[in-house]
Amino acid sequence: MRSDLPxxxxxxxxxxxxxxxxxxxxxxxxxxxxxxxxxxxxPGRGSLERFAEVLPTTCHGLQLSLGSAEPLDGGYVDxxxxxxxxxxxxxxxxxxxxTRIDGVDLGHLAxxxxxxxxxxxxxxxxxxLRKRISTTFLIENIAYYFPIPGSQLxxxxxxxxxxxxxxxxxxxxxxxxxxxxxxxxxxxxxxLDAIPLERVVEIHLAxxxxxxxxxxxxxxxxxxxxxxxxxxxxxxxxxxxxIVLERDQNIPHFEELTAELRRARRILSGGQ
Amino acid sequence: MIHLYxxxxxxxxxxxxxxxxxxxxxxxxxxxxxxVQLRTRGRxxxxxxxxxxxxxxxxxxxxxxxxxxLVWGEGPWEEVWSSYVLDRRAEPPxxxxxxxxxxxxxxxxxxxxxxxxxxxSRELLLYESxxxxxxxxxxxxxxxxxxxxxxxxxxxxxxxxxxxxPYVLQTFSHDLSRVVPRLExxxxxxxxxxxxxxxxFYRSWAGGGVGVAKVTRGVARLLENCRGGESQQxxxxxxxxxxxxxxxxxxxxxxxxxxxLERQGVLVFTKKGVSNDARSDD
Numbered sequence: 001m002r003s004d005l006p007x008x009x010x011x012x013x014x015x016x017x018x019x020x021x022x023x024x025x026x027x028x029x030x031x032x033x034x035x036x037x038x039x040x041x042x043p044g045r046g047s048l049e050r051f052a053e054v055l056p057t058t059c060h061g062l063q064l065s066l067g068s069a070e071p072l073d074g075g076y077v078d079x080x081x082x083x084x085x086x087x088x089x090x091x092x093x094x095x096x097x098x099t100r101i102d103g104v105d106l107g108h109l110a111x112x113x114x115x116x117x118x119x120x121x122x123x124x125x126x127x128x129l130r131k132r133i134s135t136t137f138l139i140e141n142i143a144y145y146f147p148i149p150g151s152q153l154x155x156x157x158x159x160x161x162x163x164x165x166x167x168x169x170x171x172x173x174x175x176x177x178x179x180x181x182x183x184x185x186x187x188x189x190x191x192l193d194a195i196p197l198e199r200v201v202e203i204h205l206a207x208x209x210x211x212x213x214x215x216x217x218x219x220x221x222x223x224x225x226x227x228x229x230x231x232x233x234x235x236x237x238x239x240x241x242x243i244v245l246e247r248d249q250n251i252p253h254f255e256e257l258t259a260e261l262r263r264a265r266r267i268l269s270g271g272q
Numbered sequence: 273m274i275h276l277y278x279x280x281x282x283x284x285x286x287x288x289x290x291x292x293x294x295x296x297x298x299x300x301x302x303x304x305x306x307x308v309q310l311r312t313r314g315r316x317x318x319x320x321x322x323x324x325x326x327x328x329x330x331x332x333x334x335x336x337x338x339x340x341x342l343v344w345g346e347g348p349w350e351e352v353w354s355s356y357v358l359d360r361r362a363e364p365p366x367x368x369x370x371x372x373x374x375x376x377x378x379x380x381x382x383x384x385x386x387x388x389x390x391x392x393s394r395e396l397l398l399y400e401s402x403x404x405x406x407x408x409x410x411x412x413x414x415x416x417x418x419x420x421x422x423x424x425x426x427x428x429x430x431x432x433x434x435x436x437x438p439y440v441l442q443t444f445s446h447d448l449s450r451v452v453p454r455l456e457x458x459x460x461x462x463x464x465x466x467x468x469x470x471x472x473f474y475r476s477w478a479g480g481g482v483g484v485a486k487v488t489r490g491v492a493r494l495l496e497n498c499r500g501g502e503s504q505q506x507x508x509x510x511x512x513x514x515x516x517x518x519x520x521x522x523x524x525x526x527x528x529x530x531x532x533l534e535r536q537g538v539l540v541f542t543k544k545g546v547s548n549d550a551r552s553d554d
Binding site: 101102103104105106107108110113144145146147148149150151152183211212213214216 | 274277300303313316318331332364365
C-alpha cells in the first residue's frame, strides 16, 4: 500500500442538492468526494470541475461491478480512465458488489457471494483496472440485508484477501459495517480485527434507521453513536487519510452536517 | 440469485419451499444449504432488498422520462410504474433505456382512459415514447468509407446516403418541435393550438444521441430510400420522373435536403454501398 497518499481530512459526498451550500460553507470542508459517473458527461462534469478548483476531490464509482461473472465493461472503464486522468484524484474507489448481470444494470449495489471463485474474478478485474489506471484504488464494503448463500469465506476474510492480493486500499464504510453486524448478528469489532486496518485509506460515515427489525443504511439520518465509536476505534489504529460524510435523504440544514464534520475532524486528529 | 431479487413469483415460491429453480445451477451441497438457510433466516432482508432494488430502478428510469412525469404527475406516474413492474415481474430486468421504452408504452396504454387521442398531453407522451424507441436500440456507429459530400465535389451524386435504423416518423396534431422546447424550459405544459407536424426521431451520426427533426412528406419518402445500398443519383432517378415539369426543382430540393440532413447528423455518406446493419436490435 502506498504511504505517500496525502491526508485530506474531512469531507462530504457531493450531491447536487447541496451544491450551493457546499460553495458557501467550503471552509468547513477539507475535500469533497464526487460520484465518478457524474464526471462522464455534462451537465454534471462542468460544475464538478469548478468544485475541483476550490477543493481537493476524490472519485467514488458505483458501477464497476467487481462481483459480476462477466468481464469489466470496457466502455465504462474507458470513461473511468478519462475521468481519473482529467481530475487526477489522489485515489478513487468503488464497491465490493455487483451492479450488472448480463449487461443489465440492476440499479443498486447487490452483494457478492464470498467464494474462492468470486474472489478470483474480483482480483482479476482489479488487476485489469490497475493496468489502465495507476492511481490508488480503494474497495468499499457494502450493506446487505440477508446471508449470502454459498459463501465459503467471511466478508472480512474475503475483503482482506482481495486488498492484499491486488495491493488495493480499503474504503471502510462504518455504517455499512454496523448495519451488517446488526442484521447478521456479528461483532463489528471482530470484523475490524480481521481486516488489514493499515490499508484503510478512507472512511464513509452515514446514518441509518431501524425498519421492521432491520437496520437500514438510509443515508438519511444522523450518524449513530455506535458508528462514532467504531470511527474512534479505527482512527486510533489506522492512518486514515480522509473521512467522508454521506447524506442523500432528509437533507438537513448545513449546520447539522457541519456539526458532524467537526466531530469527525476531532476524532481524526486524535481527540474524542 | 438475480431471480430472487427481481422475480416476485420466484421469491414467493422459494419462501414457500420450492427450490426447483436451483436445479438449473450446478450447486454444491454447501451452496444449496446456503439457500435453505436464506429461506429460513433471510426472508425479511431479501424482501427488503428486492423492494429497495425496485425503488432504485424506478429512480433510475425517471430521469429518462421527464415528459411523462410532467404530464402524469409524480404520484400517478409511480402508480403506473408499480403496475408495469407487477405485469412483467417474472421477466428478467432490461437495460434501463429499454425499460423506459417499455414503460412508455404502458403509460400510453394507461393514458387512453385519461386523455383524448389527439390531445396535447397524449401527443407529448407519444413523443417521449418515439424518442425512447430510437434510444433503446443499441448501435454500432462505424460507417466504413464515410466521406463528406463537400470534399467529394463532382462525385457527390455517386455517394451513398445512409440513415441509422430504426428511425421513427410520426405525425402529430400539434407542432411538438415547438411545444417540447417550451415545456422543457418552463416545466409546464404550454398552451398550443393544433398545428399538424411530421417529426423524425433518429439516431444522430454526430455523437450518437437521439435527435428530433421536423420534416416534410417528401423528405420522409427520401429517407425511406437511404438504406446505405444505393447512390444519391440512383435514388433521385428513381424518385423523380424526368418528364415531370417540376423535376428540375425537385432534384434541387432533394439535393438541398440531403445536405441539411447530413449536417444534422441524420445521414452519413459513404463512397460505396454498405449494408445498413449498423445496429443490433434487442
